[in-house]
Amino acid sequence: xxAAEPLFRAERLSKRYGGVVALDxxxxxxxPGRIHAILGENGAGKSTLIKLMVxxxxxxxxxxxxxxxxxxxxxxxxxxxxxxxxxFQELSLxxxxxxxxxxxxxxPPTRLGMIDRRAQxxxxxxxxxxxGAGDIHPxxxxxxxxxxxxxxxxxxxxxxxxxxxxILDEATSALTASDVTKVFEVLKRLRAEGLALLYIxxxxxxxxxxxxxxxxxxxxxxxxxxxxxxxxxxxxIELMIGREYKHVFPDKxxxxxxxxSPALQCRSLTWNDRLKDISFSLHAGEIIGLGxxxxxxxxxxxxxxxxxLRGCRGDILIDGDKVQIESPVTAKSERVGLALIPEDRxxxxxxxxxxxxxxxxxxxxxxxxxxxxxxxxxxSALIDEMIRLIEIKTAxxxxxxxxxxxxxxxxxxxxxxxxxxxxxxxxNDPTRGIDVGTKQEIYRxxxxxxxxxxxxxxxxTDYDELIGCCDRVLVMYDGAIRRELSxxxxxxxxxxxxxxxxxxxxxxxxx
Amino acid sequence: MTEWRYWFSExxxxxxxxxIFAAMFLIYSTNHPAGFSVxxxxxxxxxxxxxxxxAMAQAIVVITAGIDLSVGMILTLTNCLASWIVVGTATxxxxxxxxxxxxxxxxxxxxxxVVIFGRLQPIVTTIATGAMYYGIALFLRPNPGGSxxxxxxxxxxxxxxxxxxxxxxxxxxxxxxxxxxxxRSVVGRAAFATGSSEVAAxxxxxxxxxxxxxxxxxxxxxxxxxxxxxxxxxxxxxxxxASGNAYTLFSIAAVVLGGVSLMGGRGSAIGAIFxxxxxxxxxxxxxxxxxxxLWQPLFxxxxxxxAVSIGAFGLVRVRNRLEWFG
Numbered sequence: 127x128x129a130a131e132p133l134f135r136a137e138r139l140s141k142r143y144g145g146v147v148a149l150d151x152x153x154x155x156x157x158p159g160r161i162h163a164i165l166g167e168n169g170a171g172k173s174t175l176i177k178l179m180v181x182x183x184x185x186x187x188x189x190x191x192x193x194x195x196x197x198x199x200x201x202x203x204x205x206x207x208x209x210x211x212x213x214f215q216e217l218s219l220x221x222x223x224x225x226x227x228x229x230x231x232x233x234p235p236t237r238l239g240m241i242d243r244r245a246q247x248x249x250x251x252x253x254x255x256x257x258g259a260g261d262i263h264p265x266x267x268x269x270x271x272x273x274x275x276x277x278x279x280x281x282x283x284x285x286x287x288x289x290x291x292x293i294l295d296e297a298t299s300a301l302t303a304s305d306v307t308k309v310f311e312v313l314k315r316l317r318a319e320g321l322a323l324l325y326i327x328x329x330x331x332x333x334x335x336x337x338x339x340x341x342x343x344x345x346x347x348x349x350x351x352x353x354x355x356x357x358x359x360x361x362x363i364e365l366m367i368g369r370e371y372k373h374v375f376p377d378k379x380x381x382x383x384x385x386x387s388p389a390l391q392c393r394s395l396t397w398n399d400r401l402k403d404i405s406f407s408l409h410a411g412e413i414i415g416l417g418x419x420x421x422x423x424x425x426x427x428x429x430x431x432x433x434x435l436r437g438c439r440g441d442i443l444i445d446g447d448k449v450q451i452e453s454p455v456t457a458k459s460e461r462v463g464l465a466l467i468p469e470d471r472x473x474x475x476x477x478x479x480x481x482x483x484x485x486x487x488x489x490x491x492x493x494x495x496x497x498x499x500x501x502x503x504x505x506s507a508l509i510d511e512m513i514r515l516i517e518i519k520t521a522x523x524x525x526x527x528x529x530x531x532x533x534x535x536x537x538x539x540x541x542x543x544x545x546x547x548x549x550x551x552x553x554n555d556p557t558r559g560i561d562v563g564t565k566q567e568i569y570r571x572x573x574x575x576x577x578x579x580x581x582x583x584x585x586x587t588d589y590d591e592l593i594g595c596c597d598r599v600l601v602m603y604d605g606a607i608r609r610e611l612s613x614x615x616x617x618x619x620x621x622x623x624x625x626x627x628x629x630x631x632x633x634x635x636x637x
Numbered sequence: 638m639t640e641w642r643y644w645f646s647e648x649x650x651x652x653x654x655x656x657i658f659a660a661m662f663l664i665y666s667t668n669h670p671a672g673f674s675v676x677x678x679x680x681x682x683x684x685x686x687x688x689x690x691x692a693m694a695q696a697i698v699v700i701t702a703g704i705d706l707s708v709g710m711i712l713t714l715t716n717c718l719a720s721w722i723v724v725g726t727a728t729x730x731x732x733x734x735x736x737x738x739x740x741x742x743x744x745x746x747x748x749x750x751v752v753i754f755g756r757l758q759p760i761v762t763t764i765a766t767g768a769m770y771y772g773i774a775l776f777l778r779p780n781p782g783g784s785x786x787x788x789x790x791x792x793x794x795x796x797x798x799x800x801x802x803x804x805x806x807x808x809x810x811x812x813x814x815x816x817x818x819x820x821r822s823v824v825g826r827a828a829f830a831t832g833s834s835e836v837a838a839x840x841x842x843x844x845x846x847x848x849x850x851x852x853x854x855x856x857x858x859x860x861x862x863x864x865x866x867x868x869x870x871x872x873x874x875x876x877x878x879a880s881g882n883a884y885t886l887f888s889i890a891a892v893v894l895g896g897v898s899l900m901g902g903r904g905s906a907i908g909a910i911f912x913x914x915x916x917x918x919x920x921x922x923x924x925x926x927x928x929x930x931l932w933q934p935l936f937x938x939x940x941x942x943x944a945v946s947i948g949a950f951g952l953v954r955v956r957n958r959l960e961w962f963g
Contacts (some may be wrong), residue, residue, distance in 0.1 A: 219834075221833050
């Protein structure tokens, strides 16, 4: 450990919500010019610690000092002014404002009391360039940008505030691989400039690459602080989950060709210029991964299969029979049996203020309704069964979904679609921003579903997941399937190179 | 070229409102028995100005994702007050005008304070305060009556340089002095941010409370300007319940016509002004085509429906069905 006086020090910070202790006498020291990784499962107290640091909530006890002076931030703006800036996991961007407006929202340059738009534009462009996102137009509306671009805007916004301490809470979870590389360069440069960085991520290899020191939290308490690289990954994960860490991924069974027609087959699926001549087949009992950089058409492919996109050309075959899927209603009908588990659980997957019961029922009313009237008993039986099956931790099925942790919310999304007993399950990055323990449960669940005869198509931005979970991986690039990997071919190296469209025999057709 | 496209997409709602108004006014003026004349413009302007002020007020609140159902009642209250105090010598009249505008501002500030500190829904708050404002108006003018400084009234409802309707000039000045600085200020930006996503605005450290408070206060002020002009047109004060309510409802229609999103975060008071002008032109169209005035509510409804549908045309081109709900 270094002897120098820390830039920021938290001493015995505690926070309770009702009877739940979110943070229990936590200590933390943050030094300038270092990247400090905070690790822990969801609900371990990391988010609470950060909310205390940036003034979103006030501590019940304990004290914080910044540059030797005691501080207490009443509002996020106060923390920002003092130089403590956080990039939140839940985006803090305003959808209807432009990129420049968003970047400069808390401290716009003014002239005669009005915002100087020319100066604002210049400052925003500088901030975007500093974040390595100079390709984003400052006048574009945030709501028109894809998720990964918004995250870059978020980073630019934080940098424009000249922070002393920059906190990144799962800031890379929505980023594409090339953006992550850029962001890492930016972060390393900021470290060299003497900034203190707090880095929260569930991705172990990111922490290995970036962090100087690590602190592990569990159940609201600080468990251990150690120099990065002094512990192995399994050791770190054991600290995080508090039990022995065996296999994150379930074993892959040996697959035998059974001569049956594939559960789902695509032939030359094409949509606008976003999907190009997509052909593949997916068999019952198989998990196929969709890989590649973010935004190469994976999301569109899932939506096209689910009947959301209009004007698709090409054939879709279910169990060898050609079908026309013109809407999600057809897609989830018994004849087709598709389910799509969406990416953005907050908006597309769940009705947050409604109960677990209502959410689980939403896509499956016809399973327990008779002549349009809901059979309450049958509904309860099915829902209890599902809550048990996928181990949703909720006190009651009548609790609002918004009260559950992120991991459990995601389980509700999955359970909601399993209520229909689908035969083909499409998943759009289901484990983004979820803790290791829940991830593990989701992997086991997917394998169990496949073993029971479901065909699974899994889009993931996490390479480890594609390697550990999938029987085959289709790597997409620019709307087309660039490469198919199976079995031992699925390595990080192969995934990255095909995702970047290199090592290809034909010349790259980069637009 | 792309700069131009961004500008266009920012101003689309406002431009659409201007387009609708221009088209309707063209039909109106070409079919007018007397043809296009200064007189005709002045009459049309005077009729539309009141609604335009109230629509601006409504737009400013709606942008924060709120709604102000008391604007019509503030108009009524300030009309009754003006019929008492905007009289006498030049100094007395000036003080009276300040008193009327101050009252409107105060009404708006009360709305804002209750919404912010009482944490009540804007819709409930402003129904209640609106009823209170009407009650006070009824105290002031149990029966229609009173008077106003007619010199000032005639000056502000007449013509400038013999051509420009003064009421339109007043409208433009109000837009220039109130809306433009507000929308470009830090507080105004925060108002848009609050309307678009209040949580994100809070997290970003935008002054949410100041933004909401200012929005309701300005809405009160603009409604009071409307009330003042109503007095200038009618020379009297009247606590007319139905007309107050009609102004409130029409202000929402004008705001929608003017391309302001009822979800908040998007739109401009300029759009709302043109929305109001367009909405008022509907009645005039019936007049030039010699239709029974009984048709007016029906036609206003149809035009409103059509105008709102134009905004939805973009959905026809949507290839990804999820964007229907965006």
